[in-house]
Amino acid sequence: MMLFLFNLNNMVFYTESDWRGVMNHIFKLAFIFIINIIFLINASATTMDKDKFVEANGIKIHYVEEGEGPPLLLIHGGGLTAKSWQGLAKEASRYFRVIMPDSRGHGLTNNPQGTFSYDLMTEDMAAFVKALKLEKPLVMGYSDGGMVVLKLTSRYPDLARAAIVGGATHRFATTHYMQGMEIFYGKGMPQGQLTDRDLDKMASDAPGMVKFYQNMHHPEQKDYWRTFLEGVWPMWTTPTSLTEEEVKKIHIPVLLLDGDRDEFFTVEEVTQLYRLLPQAEMTLIPGSGHAIFQTPGKTPLFYALVLEFLQRQLPKAS
Numbered sequence: 359m360m361l362f363l364f365n366l367n368n369m370v371f372y373t374e375s376d377w378r379g380v381m382n383h384i385f386k387l388a389f390i391f392i393i394n395i396i397f398l399i400n401a402s403a404t405t406m407d408k409d410k411f412v413e414a415n416g417i418k419i420h421y422v423e424e425g426e427g428p429p430l431l432l433i434h435g436g437g438l439t440a441k442s443w444q445g446l447a448k449e450a451s452r453y454f455r456v457i458m459p460d461s462r463g464h465g466l467t468n469n470p471q472g473t474f475s476y477d478l479m480t481e482d483m484a485a486f487v488k489a490l491k492l493e494k495p496l497v498m499g500y501s502d503g504g505m506v507v508l509k510l511t512s513r514y515p516d517l518a519r520a521a522i523v524g525g526a527t528h529r530f531a532t533t534h535y536m537q538g539m540e541i542f543y544g545k546g547m548p549q550g551q552l553t554d555r556d557l558d559k560m561a562s563d564a565p566g567m568v569k570f571y572q573n574m575h576h577p578e579q580k581d582y583w584r585t586f587l588e589g590v591w592p593m594w595t596t597p598t599s600l601t602e603e604e605v606k607k608i609h610i611p612v613l614l615l616d617g618d619r620d621e622f623f624t625v626e627e628v629t630q631l632y633r634l635l636p637q638a639e640m641t642l643i644p645g646s647g648h649a650i651f652q653t654p655g656k657t658p659l660f661y662a663l664v665l666e667f668l669q670r671q672l673p674k675a676s
Contacts, residue, residue: 408422409422409466410422410423411466412486412489412490413489414482414485414486414488414489415478415481415482415484415485415486416470417462417467417468417469417470417482418467418468419459419460419462419467419482419486420440420459420460420465420466420467421440421457421458421459421460421486422440422458423455423456423457423458424447424448424451424455424456424458425447425450425451425452425453425454425455425456426451426455427453427454427455428453428454428455428495428496428519428672429454429455429457429492429493429494429495429496430450430454430455430456430457430495430496430497430498430668431457431459431483431487431492431495431496431497431498431518432446432447432456432457432458432498432499432503433459433461433483433497433498433499433500433503433504433506433507434458434460434461434464434499434500434502434503435500435501435502435503435504435525436501436502436590436594437464437570437571437574437586437590438464438500438574439460439464439465439466439574439575440458440459440460440465441465441574442500442651443456443458445651445657445661446651446660446661446664449661449665450664450665450668453665453668453669454496454668457490457492457495459483459486461479461482461502461503461506462474462478462479462482463586463589463590464575465574465575469589472585472589473589474589474590474592474593475593476502476505476506476509476530476593476598477509479502479506480506480509480510480513483506483510484510484513484514484517487517494517494518494519495517495518495519496518496519496520496521496522496668496671497510497511497517497518497520497521497522498521498522498523498524498664499521499522499523499524499526500524500525500526500650500651501524501525501526501622501648502526502594503524503526504523504524504525504526504527505526505528505530505598507521507522507523507526508523508526508528508600508605508608509600509604511608511610511612512600512604512605512607512608513607515607515608515609515610518610519610519671520610520611520612520613520667520668520671521608521610521611521612521613522612522613522615522664522667522668523612523613523614523615523631524615524616524650524651525615525616525617525620525622525623525648525649525650526623527623527627527628527630527631528599528600528604528605528630528631528634529597529598529599529600529627530594530597530598530599531549531594531595531596531597531598532597532627534622534623534624534627535622535623536549536595537621538620538621538622538648539594539595539622541621542564542567542621543560543563543564543567544559544560544562544563544564545563546559547559547560547595548595549595549596550591550592550595550596551588551591551592552587552588552591557584557587557588560587568583571583571586571587602634605631605634605635606634606635606636608635608636609636609637610637611637611638611639611667611671612635612637612638612639613638613639613640613641613663613664613667614628614631614632614635614638614639614640614641615641615643615650615660615663615664616628616640616641616642616643616646616650617642617643617645617646617647617648617649617650617653618642618643618644618645618646619645619646619647620646620647620648620650621647621648622648623648625642628640628642639667641663643656643659643660643663
């Protein structure tokens with residue numbers, strides 16, 4: 359195992375009340391800024407490739423591709439789409455065939471039953487890999503996509519060559535995680551099903567988030583964000599985890615990549631996962647929160663870390 363920790367000795371310490379008050383405000387402002395940047399990028403960027411669709415696990419999965427070479431599957435985070443990978447895809451496509459699907463119920467991928475679960479999304483991706491006949495792809499997932507990658511490589515140990523898990527651990531909906539949800543969606547949001555009253559409160563407390571979801575998915579459907587959050591919220595807020603035994607089934611090389619100020623997952627939680635994985639590396643990006651691939655000033659470091667790890671996993675020329 360290898361462990362890389364950046365800048366841990368330079369962390370600033372606050373009292374609990376100071377930290378929650380000041381940092382919650384800073385994180386909320388930073389996240390609103392970041393999601394607006396993502397939207398502007400998506401609105402102005404040219405299409406990476408022609409939209410493609412494939413039937414897999416009973417749904418029609420939309421995906422885009424860029425580049426040629428060994429396959430690299432990128433699985434986006436909750437509420438995002440394949441478009442969120444455009445920056446990384448531009449860099450990675452010089453070396454890899456980069457394949458970016460929209461997850462179930464996100465972007466242009468349908469979800470006929472309106473049901474979301476990490477187990478279901480894991481089977482979606484397993485079927486997607488099979489449908490495209492990808493052999494030993496490199497896989498990377500961020501946030502929700504990170505949980506899917508963990509489940510995918512545990513359930514199908516021989517499916518991938520290597521994996522990167524960003525902004526995720528093997529346990530979701532912990533106490534710290536739910537505090538992060540309050541930062542972005544407002545205080546008092548329930549775990550489990552949302553009511554109309556909850557959604558109205560969210561629209562008032564987090565208008566930037568609502569606007570982001572609306573623009574990211576179906577801008578022509580005024581209230582799509584409500585339908586989306588009603589469906590996905592139970593998955594996001596119901597505690598779920600991989601057992602230690604399930605994690606230890608992941609025998610391929612794995613890079614854990616996270617921000618040292620992630621609003622959802624603590625450094626200690628990421629470290630616990632690192633210690634369970636047989637072939638793990640762990641890197642913390644200093645000064646970065648949950649949106650590790652969009653933190654201003656940190657993007658070049660993020661790209662460099664990802665590409666360096668991926669290139670090390672390829673067979674060496676004889």
